[in-house]
Amino acid sequence: MKKNAIVGQSGGPTAVINASLYGVVYEALNREDVIGTIYGMINGIEGFLNENMMDMKPLEVNGELELIKTTPGSYLGSCRYKLPEDLTDAVYPQLFEKFEKYNIGYFFYIGGNDSMDTVSKLSRYAETVNSEIRFIGIPKTIDNDLVLTDHTPGFGSAAKYVASTVREIAIDASVYDNKKSVTIVEIMGRHAGWLTAASVLARKFEGDNPVLIYLPEVAFDQEQFLADVQKAFEHTSNLVVCISEGINDGNGKFVCELASDVGVDTFGHKMLTGSGKYLENLVKDRLGVKVRSIELNVNQRCSSAMLSATDEKEAIASGSFGVQTALKGTTGMMIAFHRTDDADYHITYAPEDVNLICNQEKTVPLDWITGNGSDIGQQFIDYALPLIQGSVKVPEEGGLPRFAYRKCNCSEPSKIS
Amino acid sequence: MKKNAIVGQSGGPTAVINASLYGVVYEALNREDVIGTIYGMINGIEGFLNENMMDMKPLEVNGELELIKTTPGSYLGSCRYKLPEDLTDAVYPQLFEKFEKYNIGYFFYIGGNDSMDTVSKLSRYAETVNSEIRFIGIPKTIDNDLVLTDHTPGFGSAAKYVASTVREIAIDASVYDNKKSVTIVEIMGRHAGWLTAASVLARKFEGDNPVLIYLPEVAFDQEQFLADVQKAFEHTSNLVVCISEGINDGNGKFVCELASDVGVDTFGHKMLTGSGKYLENLVKDRLGVKVRSIELNVNQRCSSAMLSATDEKEAIASGSFGVQTALKGTTGMMIAFHRTDDADYHITYAPEDVNLICNQEKTVPLDWITGNGSDIGQQFIDYALPLIQGSVKVPEEGGLPRFAYRKCNCSEPSKIS
Numbered sequence: 001m002k003k004n005a006i007v008g009q010s011g012g013p014t015a016v017i018n019a020s021l022y023g024v025v026y027e028a029l030n031r032e033d034v035i036g037t038i039y040g041m042i043n044g045i046e047g048f049l050n051e052n053m054m055d056m057k058p059l060e061v062n063g064e065l066e067l068i069k070t071t072p073g074s075y076l077g078s079c080r081y082k083l084p085e086d087l088t089d090a091v092y093p094q095l096f097e098k099f100e101k102y103n104i105g106y107f108f109y110i111g112g113n114d115s116m117d118t119v120s121k122l123s124r125y126a127e128t129v130n131s132e133i134r135f136i137g138i139p140k141t142i143d144n145d146l147v148l149t150d151h152t153p154g155f156g157s158a159a160k161y162v163a164s165t166v167r168e169i170a171i172d173a174s175v176y177d178n179k180k181s182v183t184i185v186e187i188m189g190r191h192a193g194w195l196t197a198a199s200v201l202a203r204k205f206e207g208d209n210p211v212l213i214y215l216p217e218v219a220f221d222q223e224q225f226l227a228d229v230q231k232a233f234e235h236t237s238n239l240v241v242c243i244s245e246g247i248n249d250g251n252g253k254f255v256c257e258l259a260s261d262v263g264v265d266t267f268g269h270k271m272l273t274g275s276g277k278y279l280e281n282l283v284k285d286r287l288g289v290k291v292r293s294i295e296l297n298v299n300q301r302c303s304s305a306m307l308s309a310t311d312e313k314e315a316i317a318s319g320s321f322g323v324q325t326a327l328k329g330t331t332g333m334m335i336a337f338h339r340t341d342d343a344d345y346h347i348t349y350a351p352e353d354v355n356l357i358c359n360q361e362k363t364v365p366l367d368w369i370t371g372n373g374s375d376i377g378q379q380f381i382d383y384a385l386p387l388i389q390g391s392v393k394v395p396e397e398g399g400l401p402r403f404a405y406r407k408c409n410c411s412e413p414s415k416i417s
Numbered sequence: 418m419k420k421n422a423i424v425g426q427s428g429g430p431t432a433v434i435n436a437s438l439y440g441v442v443y444e445a446l447n448r449e450d451v452i453g454t455i456y457g458m459i460n461g462i463e464g465f466l467n468e469n470m471m472d473m474k475p476l477e478v479n480g481e482l483e484l485i486k487t488t489p490g491s492y493l494g495s496c497r498y499k500l501p502e503d504l505t506d507a508v509y510p511q512l513f514e515k516f517e518k519y520n521i522g523y524f525f526y527i528g529g530n531d532s533m534d535t536v537s538k539l540s541r542y543a544e545t546v547n548s549e550i551r552f553i554g555i556p557k558t559i560d561n562d563l564v565l566t567d568h569t570p571g572f573g574s575a576a577k578y579v580a581s582t583v584r585e586i587a588i589d590a591s592v593y594d595n596k597k598s599v600t601i602v603e604i605m606g607r608h609a610g611w612l613t614a615a616s617v618l619a620r621k622f623e624g625d626n627p628v629l630i631y632l633p634e635v636a637f638d639q640e641q642f643l644a645d646v647q648k649a650f651e652h653t654s655n656l657v658v659c660i661s662e663g664i665n666d667g668n669g670k671f672v673c674e675l676a677s678d679v680g681v682d683t684f685g686h687k688m689l690t691g692s693g694k695y696l697e698n699l700v701k702d703r704l705g706v707k708v709r710s711i712e713l714n715v716n717q718r719c720s721s722a723m724l725s726a727t728d729e730k731e732a733i734a735s736g737s738f739g740v741q742t743a744l745k746g747t748t749g750m751m752i753a754f755h756r757t758d759d760a761d762y763h764i765t766y767a768p769e770d771v772n773l774i775c776n777q778e779k780t781v782p783l784d785w786i787t788g789n790g791s792d793i794g795q796q797f798i799d800y801a802l803p804l805i806q807g808s809v810k811v812p813e814e815g816g817l818p819r820f821a822y823r824k825c826n827c828s829e830p831s832k833i834s
Contacts, residue, residue: 013592043595073588164817171490172719175430205825297711302589305722388816399805400581408622
């Protein structure tokens with residue numbers, strides 16, 4: 001008897017998490033010889049617990065599936081639900097009864113560290129009850145912090161967005177080039193600095209901005225930072241500095257927490273200021289030059305304008321490879337990316353044990369960070385440059401990007417009201 | 418004897434201010450029968466006072482001129498220099514001696530209100546000394562606040578960026594759609610709400626985000642705002658609210674100033690928080706729901722990813738029409754845009770008196786603002802929709818947009834170092 005498949009998305013979205021969803025659904029629809037219904041869980045495993053799900057096949061018919069490829073956000077909705085560590089918890093038999101009810105044979109979960117933790121627990125519980133359901137993780141995270149994989153889908157597009165936006169900000173900042181200024185750009189990444197490091201790609205020529213780049217991997221010293229800024233002014237009048245939101249003192253204290261030690265907002269609460277805003281105030285106070293800070297915010301993960309064609313292609317391929325892997329009988333694995341040693345960039349896909357991946361964090365190698373912690377070296381550039389290549393033309397309607405919407409039957413171009 | 422031309426850029430940049438520069442230079446180069454050298458002033462009139470200028474013709478030869486069209490920022494550099502009100506000030510004869518020294522016959526200044534003030538003063542002084550130099554203003558501002566013109570170049574691309582980004586943010590905000598949340602998006606516009614109003618174009622279906630939109634044209638009431646949010650939750654769990662940075666109490670007090678009444682930052686200074694951050698804290702304090710604020714910041718004016726083809730075409734045309742107008746002997750005029758009454762969108766260009774334009778500000782008509790000050794009506798949509806049509810493919814190099822750089826001879830694709 002044919003088994004059904006189910007796919008879900010979990011954690012924060014990326015620009016290509018739906019491309020991975022497309023890959024899973026497209027490949028599964030191609031294997032109707034062995035796979036029956038393809039379900040999408042609404043809001044991940046948390047939604048599935050409430051049997052909140054949809055049939056994915058109709059999306060192929062009405063063109064929505066094609067549109068999903070270039071739609072940001074999580075089409076199926078997401079969750080941040082952590083399964084209990086204790087595999088004897090009542091939630092496990094509850095979930096597996098539902099799997100049985102819907103005749104699930106293949107389970108695909110697209111996400112980062114926490115999502116791989118879900119895949120790990122479900123596959124380990126399956127073993128204890130001799131379930132034959134195949135559990136496969138499909139990687140995604142703009143943070144690029146998963147181990148055992150060269151990189152993760154979502155990072156390439158976020159890196160392309162960060163680099164191109166920083167290049168534009170640097171040009172914008174230079175128009176009053178007869179006056180000194182500092183522009184601080186705060187980039188996502190609490191513990192791993194991959195995305196902030198990508199700002200180095202914005203440099204066009206020797207000495208171009210961003211001149212200074214700080215990652216959470218290296219302890220941040222305020223006095224050294226101020227000295228770096230002063231020194232940079234010898235060559236650049238309009239300085240752009242890129243920082244990770246997670247820069248810290250090396251002892252676990254985030255720079256953004258320094259502000260809340262003192263500041264109190266209008267409502268008497270501790271000020272919750274970003275690291276960028278904190279450093280803006282520091283530079284203003286100590287150096288007295290014109291300074292502003294820019295937080296790139298969620299656009300890093302949801303902008304469709306700077307989709308990397310390479311990233312999109314790999315996101316689709318990893319979803320598709322996940323289905324093939326499950327059909328071979330593999331379980332408890334995440335689809336990892338391996339870079340071959342060829343001179344040309346080339347990626348192969350292979351399953352890796354989720355148990356070795358979940359709850360681990362891959363940071364930027366310290367020898368890729370240069371300039372006494374204020375710059376990024378050639379090794380990172382060689383690593384990251386292939387990941388941002390190629391651009392994707394997102395379909396437009398009425399002058400705006402046209403996206404797929406789960407909650408309304410409204411993907412067809414329609415009058416904006 | 419042939420006269421020379423000079424062109425400058427002033428005030429904040431836009432995504433298409435260089436397209437206007439392209440229009441002026443391209444047209445002037447085509448009229449070598451009557452125009453000699455075409456100079457670019459570096460950093461506007463302030464730079465010209467120091468004879469800081471460049472010859473524009475070589476840019477045509479090396480391909481840089483073509484690249485300028487899609488390069489954000491002000492290629493020639495900008496300034497915020499206000500000429501003295503007193504036309505007997507010594508700076509005027511000083512400037513006109515330099516005009517004579519360089520045999521200037523045609524002066525083009527690309528900018529907003531303040532730049533038109535410069536054109537006004539120079540043309541009025543020219544009259545007092547019987548100078549034959551023609552002074553022409555080319556409009557630009559993302560704020561769209563110039564009078565006597567249907568709209569201004571720069572607004573269309575900024576509006577396209579705002580609408581598409583808000584659409585993406587709305588999708589991103591909806592992934593945890595089983596939890597209530599508020600996302601506040603702060604958009605540029607101190608006194609005129611045109612750009613914030615453009616966020617309404619992001620709506621895809623009835624009831625779609627942004628559900629609430631607040632402009633500076635209507636007095637902002639905090640209690641009414643909180644009531645609006647509560648009411649919106651009846652239909653939408655993940656609410657996106659768009660606000661102008663300049664929302665105010667109607668008596669000249671900006672919402673962002675309310676924060677600085679109380680808050681003091683780490684360095685003992687008054688907190689300088691944006692209106693978005695202030696409302697984020699207000700919602701958290703009073704409604705206790707998950708809330709975040711996003712400041713779109715300078716990307717609104719410098720992103721090349723969402724260039725409107727219509728905007729770019731019109732920016733070029735206005736520059737080009739400016740040259741034609743000057744050659745006809747006209748002076749003291751700005752190139753205005755007139756929309757014909759055809760069913761199809763069609764623009765004609767005409768000179769309008771700069772003296773009636775400078776230091777004026779066009780705000781959004783009050784009857785275009787609906788929902789008791791919390792929404793934007795169909796009239797605005799009909800007005801703005803044509804301005805964001807068409808997309809421009811910016812050339813890429815190494816996976817990133819390729820821009821023109823004045824300060825280095827480095828527009829050719831080169832290794833990123």
